[in-house]
Amino acid sequence: MPRARHLASVPANERVTSLDERAWQRRRSPSGQTSELPTQVPRELKLRLYRAMLLSRRLDERLMALQRQGRIGFHVGHRGEEAAILGAAAALRPQDWLVPCYREFGALLYRGAPLSAYLDQMFGNDADPAHGHQMPDHFHSKAHRCLSVSAPIGTQLPHAVGIAYAARLKGKDDVALVFFGDGATSSNDFHAALNFAGVWRAPVVFACRNNGYAISLPASKQTASDGFACKAVAYGIRGEQVDGNDALAVYRATRDALEAAAAGEGPTLLELVTYRLDAHSSSDDPRFYRSDEEVAAAMAQEPIARMQRALFETGELDERADEALRNAVEAEITEALRVAEERPKPALDTLRKDVYAHTPWHLRGTT
Amino acid sequence: MMEMNMVQAINAGLHQEMAADPDVVVLGEDVGRVGGVFRVTQGLHEAFGEERVIDTPLNESGILGTAIGMALYGLKPIPEIQFADFIYPGFDQLVSEAAKYRYRSGGEYTVPMVVRTPFGGGIKGGLYHSQSPEALFIHTAGLKVVCPSNPYDAKGLLRASINDPDPVLFFEPKRVYRAVKMEVPTAPYEVPLSQAAVVRPGTDVTVVAWGAMLYEALAAAEQVAGDDQIEAEVIDPRTLWPLDLETILESVRKTGRLVIVHEAPRACGFGAELVSLVCEHAFVHLQAPPRRVTGFDTPFPYALEDDYLPLARRIVPALRETVGF
Numbered sequence: 001m002p003r004a005r006h007l008a009s010v011p012a013n014e015r016v017t018s019l020d021e022r023a024w025q026r027r028r029s030p031s032g033q034t035s036e037l038p039t040q041v042p043r044e045l046k047l048r049l050y051r052a053m054l055l056s057r058r059l060d061e062r063l064m065a066l067q068r069q070g071r072i073g074f075h076v077g078h079r080g081e082e083a084a085i086l087g088a089a090a091a092l093r094p095q096d097w098l099v100p101c102y103r104e105f106g107a108l109l110y111r112g113a114p115l116s117a118y119l120d121q122m123f124g125n126d127a128d129p130a131h132g133h134q135m136p137d138h139f140h141s142k143a144h145r146c147l148s149v150s151a152p153i154g155t156q157l158p159h160a161v162g163i164a165y166a167a168r169l170k171g172k173d174d175v176a177l178v179f180f181g182d183g184a185t186s187s188n189d190f191h192a193a194l195n196f197a198g199v200w201r202a203p204v205v206f207a208c209r210n211n212g213y214a215i216s217l218p219a220s221k222q223t224a225s226d227g228f229a230c231k232a233v234a235y236g237i238r239g240e241q242v243d244g245n246d247a248l249a250v251y252r253a254t255r256d257a258l259e260a261a262a263a264g265e266g267p268t269l270l271e272l273v274t275y276r277l278d279a280h281s282s283s284d285d286p287r288f289y290r291s292d293e294e295v296a297a298a299m300a301q302e303p304i305a306r307m308q309r310a311l312f313e314t315g316e317l318d319e320r321a322d323e324a325l326r327n328a329v330e331a332e333i334t335e336a337l338r339v340a341e342e343r344p345k346p347a348l349d350t351l352r353k354d355v356y357a358h359t360p361w362h363l364r365g366t367t
Numbered sequence: 368m369m370e371m372n373m374v375q376a377i378n379a380g381l382h383q384e385m386a387a388d389p390d391v392v393v394l395g396e397d398v399g400r401v402g403g404v405f406r407v408t409q410g411l412h413e414a415f416g417e418e419r420v421i422d423t424p425l426n427e428s429g430i431l432g433t434a435i436g437m438a439l440y441g442l443k444p445i446p447e448i449q450f451a452d453f454i455y456p457g458f459d460q461l462v463s464e465a466a467k468y469r470y471r472s473g474g475e476y477t478v479p480m481v482v483r484t485p486f487g488g489g490i491k492g493g494l495y496h497s498q499s500p501e502a503l504f505i506h507t508a509g510l511k512v513v514c515p516s517n518p519y520d521a522k523g524l525l526r527a528s529i530n531d532p533d534p535v536l537f538f539e540p541k542r543v544y545r546a547v548k549m550e551v552p553t554a555p556y557e558v559p560l561s562q563a564a565v566v567r568p569g570t571d572v573t574v575v576a577w578g579a580m581l582y583e584a585l586a587a588a589e590q591v592a593g594d595d596q597i598e599a600e601v602i603d604p605r606t607l608w609p610l611d612l613e614t615i616l617e618s619v620r621k622t623g624r625l626v627i628v629h630e631a632p633r634a635c636g637f638g639a640e641l642v643s644l645v646c647e648h649a650f651v652h653l654q655a656p657p658r659r660v661t662g663f664d665t666p667f668p669y670a671l672e673d674d675y676l677p678l679a680r681r682i683v684p685a686l687r688e689t690v691g692f
Contacts, residue, residue, distance in 0.1 A: 129472075129473050130472060131473040131474075133470050133473065138471065140471070140472045140475065140476065141475075142472070142475040142476055148468060148471050148476055150464060151463075152459055152463050155459060155464050157432070158431075158432025158433045158435070158460070160436060161429075161433050161436060162432065162434060162435060162436020162437040162438075162439070163437070163439060164436075165436070165437060166440035169392070170440075170442075188426075188428055189428055191426075192426045192429030192432065193433075195424050195429065196429050354469045354474040355470055355508050356469070356509065356533050356609070357532040361612070
């Protein structure tokens with residue numbers, strides 16, 4: 001069952017309770033049955049969303065394998081979090097802004113960014129939009145209104161508020177959707193951003209992917225409050241907890257929050273409760289801090305199988321079409337990887353490009 | 368032309384730029400109705416409204432982070448940090464975000480903002496209202512660092528900074544804010560970035576100083592000119608980074624000597640970089656070791672600030688010793 005509530009409408013004495021392990025388990029273990037509102041979302045959108053989730057899943061698996069073979073330097077994926085990320089991305093309108101954390105490459109691809117450009121960035125080749133300046137998975141695309149990934153945690157949150165403020169000042173109804181993990185809620189910039197957004201009534205949607213862990217630390221080491229959505233209350237904005245493994249529930253919640261923001265009703269904090277099936281990144285080993293049993297239990301609730309079941313139940317997809325879809329995704333990835341890996345490294349002079357608009361004297365020359 | 372102090376000149380510049388371009392916005396703590404603690408933004412709130420002159424919550428990282436977002440969208444934000452000493456809570460936003468955005472996005476995204484902040488000592492502000500952190504930002508690739516020393520330069524450099532496509536840190540010497548008055552054009556004009564000014568011509572020793580210390584350097588130069596017949600050439604870099612090195616080198620090639628004056632602590636201060644650059648590019652012209660007259664490697668002291676600051680009385684011996692080497 002999707003768990004969603006507007007905390008601002010909850011009586012004050014019920015808003016914040018202690019972090020209860022049973023409640024936490026309930027959130028992490030939704031029913032795993034059908035998705036919410038299956039008849040209210042067009043089939044075309046559902047299939048596009050499902051395909052994007054499949055593509056992201058296979059990309060994660062293929063890229064992690066490439067990293068283990070030493071063919072790319074790093075990967076931080078979103079295996080298990082496809083519903084949280086792509087469900088939200090599917091709600092974005094073209095004029096809205098995507099402000100990523102680092103796991104949201106699927107959202108960028110969903111917006112129409114070429115797979116080749118993402119993989120060029122992963123390989124840091126001469127076609128990389130970032131000119132080889134950033135490590136893998138630190139992507140951006142101005143054409144798709146996607147800001148650039150930063151490694152310090154939470155720094156992108158105030159940027160989203162600034163984007164939203166600027167849009168309103170310019171008379172536009174653009175909304176900024178900013179992603180971050182549960183760990184980022186401990187950062188100074190999380191509190192600054194929610195506070196500024198609340199005071200300014202900025203059209204911004206905060207999407208917290210509560211995937212259970214910040215590297216090795218469980219969510220209970222990040223907060224003593226009852227999840228993360230309740231933190232919205234302190235900033236005078238809406239907060240909603242959503243079953244982050246249900247792509248259509250995430251889509252609906254994000255769509256509602258975007259519409260509210262665009263209508264001048266201010267920001268929303270969404271807590272998308274999900275689970276990180278893989279390590280934090282290719283540099284992490286989760287066997288140090290969680291059990292195989294826990295991961296197996298989470299795997300039983302993973303979002304792609306749930307979406308598949310829902311589509312099978314409604315008859316919007318059958319096994320044959322599903323297999324064709326998976327084969328097409330595989331072929332697309334294989335070809336794009338081949339092309340990206342064969343490209344050469346960036347030219348040496350890109351080292352000094354883009355520090356400033358014009359290259360000053362001290363960046364010219366060889367020493 | 369109108370006689371103005373630096374506060375009035377910057378205020379006039381902000382008025383003009385906001386009137387000319389609706390994308391220019393000002394934000395910070397107390398910048399609205401009060402007009403800032405030094406009244407530099409006075410009158411902007413009434414003229415341009417609270418949506419463009421934004422009184423923010425008290426959080427420097429929030430001020431700078433939201434300003435970055437505004438700049439990414441296409442505005443030209445001018446955040447004010449009330450004292451340079453308070454910039455550290457926003458340090459990460461400046462060095463990890465504003466400075467890196469162009470580089471990390473392959474030039475697709477830019478952050479054209481101007482961070483205004485009063486800096487330096489001499490107003491009995493103690494260790495949290497007197498610091499000179501310019502070297503931290505010069506060390507950060509991607510940032511430009513500007514430091515006017517007089518009202519004319521302040522207004523012209525401000526316009527050039529606003530029109531610059533990169534993030535600029537605009538350090539305003541608060542000791543000079545109301546202490547210096549001069550004729551300033553009422554019409555808009557630019558003082559180009561990265562162009563130093565030879566403030567006092569001389570032949571015997573080159574002195575490089577910026578902000579409020581420029582006046583100490585000039586006072587010292589006048590004293591040694593009268594007492595010792597030493598003619599010091601005093602240079603104000605105006606933009607500290609990217610630096611107009613050539614003007615400094617040209618002077619050192621002529622004088623053969625270099626003295627640098629700055630308020631900030633000595634270790635890894637900008638003076639160290641200037642000495643290195645001059646040694647690398649004009650070593651054979653030097654007739655004496657370059658000298659630095661600076662603050663001490665301590666926090667800024669309240670009761671002894673006149674001893675901490677490199678005032679003229681500490682510069683004069685350095686000039687004599689350098690010329691007499």
